């Protein structure tokens with residue numbers, strides 16, 4: 001049966017429990033693993049996320065193609081200078097999202113949550129919550145379970161793949177998952193977690209996938225930095241009680257409908273959007289085609 005947010009909420013209500021507990025129950029049933037094994041796997045995932053979010057902050061990491069890199073360090077230096085217009089928390093969050101993106105482009109180890117292209121958003125969000133509020137690993141692992149429930153709804157009813165649904169499906173999904181996790185960590189109930197996830201998807205609906213040369217580098221790195229901002233802003237809006245007119249299930253259906261009508265050139269082929277700008281084509285020729 002396809003997972004719907006409506007059903008997840010009903011199950012939470014019936015059992016008087018939180019979303020992470022339902023997600024844990026489903027993980028045990030779907031994987032056949034014990035609860036202990038699931039917590040161990042979550043810890044390993046969290047450890048990878050912590051590492052990737054920090055690894056490129058102080059050392060320039062250049063991608064395998066040589067096309068991108070060093071931006072996480074630039075953003076981190078800017079954060080250390082205290083000059084950010086947005087403030088320290090967003091500046092560091094963006095630096096950490098860029099860090100994981102660069103580790104990914106350098107073929108380092110990342111947790112693809114939900115995809116490699118969007119892998120910067122969740123680690124940066126969780127590390128932001130850790131740095132700002134000091135949440136324990138146990139709390140962060142429960143937050144990861146919340147993200148898996150939100151992700152399951154998207155996976156079952158739409159897609160995570162940029163090649164199918166555009167960047168809205170990758171970085172939008174990651175931001176939705178992360179936004180719900182933030183609300184959970186702050187102690188808000190499942191309705192607010194849902195509202196945050198809904199806002200994050202709606203904020204990015206229609207975003208195309210147009211990486212230079214089809215490589216997951218640029219503008220993917222910018223979209224990861226923007227994705228963590230989307231997650232934090234959507235969580236803040238939900239926790240401030242900004243009303244959502246549509247449900248998360250409806251937002252996911254909308255994402256699917258929009259993805260279905262995106263032309264192929266805007267779905268990871270590198271044949272549309274910014275990928276065909278003259279500057280992008282020059283970079284592609286130099287770093288990817290070796291001309």
Ligand code: SF4
Pocket residue numbers: 117118161162163166167168170171208209210211215216217219220223268
């Ligand atoms: S632009 Fe495409 S490849 Fe890059 S993060 Fe978005 S969906 Fe992934």
